[in-house]
Amino acid sequence: MIECVFCRIAQHELDAQxxxxxxxxxxxxxxHPVAPVHLLLIPKRHVASLAxxxxxxxxxxxxxxxxxxxxxxxxxxxxxxxRLVINTGEWGGQTVAHLHLHLLAGRLLKWPPG
Ligand code: AMP
Ligand code: ZN
Numbered sequence: 258m259i260e261c262v263f264c265r266i267a268q269h270e271l272d273a274q275x276x277x278x279x280x281x282x283x284x285x286x287x288x289h290p291v292a293p294v295h296l297l298l299i300p301k302r303h304v305a306s307l308a309x310x311x312x313x314x315x316x317x318x319x320x321x322x323x324x325x326x327x328x329x330x331x332x333x334x335x336x337x338x339x340r341l342v343i344n345t346g347e348w349g350g351q352t353v354a355h356l357h358l359h360l361l362a363g364r365l366l367k368w369p370p371g
Contacts, residue, residue: 263355267301277328282321284328284360293363294334298325305354307345325358334362 265271267283276296277284287295300321304310310318322341329339339362344351 261303261355263299264303282324292361296360297357299357304356306356307343340366
C-alpha cells in the first residue's frame with residue numbers, strides 16, 4: 258500500500274484527470290484549481306521536494322521543465338502566457354510531499370503572490 262497520493266496517481270491507483278504521460282512524468286488536473294487552468298506535472302519516481310531531489314539524473318530536471326513548456330504550448334497557453342510554480346517546504350507553501358510543478362493559466366496572474 259503506497260501512502261503518497263501522487264505516487265498512487267502516477268501508478269494509476271488513484272483517479273485523476275490525466276492530460277500527459279510518458280515513462281518519467283505524468284500531468285493531471287489539480288483537484289482544487291486556483292486558476293482556470295491548473296495542472297500538476299510530476300516525476301513518477303517519488304522524491305519529496307525540489308530540495309531533496311539530489312540523486313537526479315543529469316537531464317531529467319531539464320526534460321521536466323521543457324515538458325512543462327511543451328504541455329503549456331499544446332494546451333494553447335503560450336500566446337496569452339502562463340506561470341510555473343514549484344512550492345518547496347513549509348514556508349514555500351508545499352502541502353504534498355511529492356515533487357510537483359504547478360502550471361497555472363487562463364487569467365491574469367498577479368505578482369508578487371501573497
Ligand atoms: P502544493 O501546495 O504546492 O504542495 O500543491 C499541492 C497541490 O496538490 C494542491 O494544489 C492540491 O489541490 C493538489 N492535490 C492534492 N491532492 C490531489 C489529488 N488527489 N489530485 C489532484 N490534485 C491534488
Ligand atoms: Zn510520491
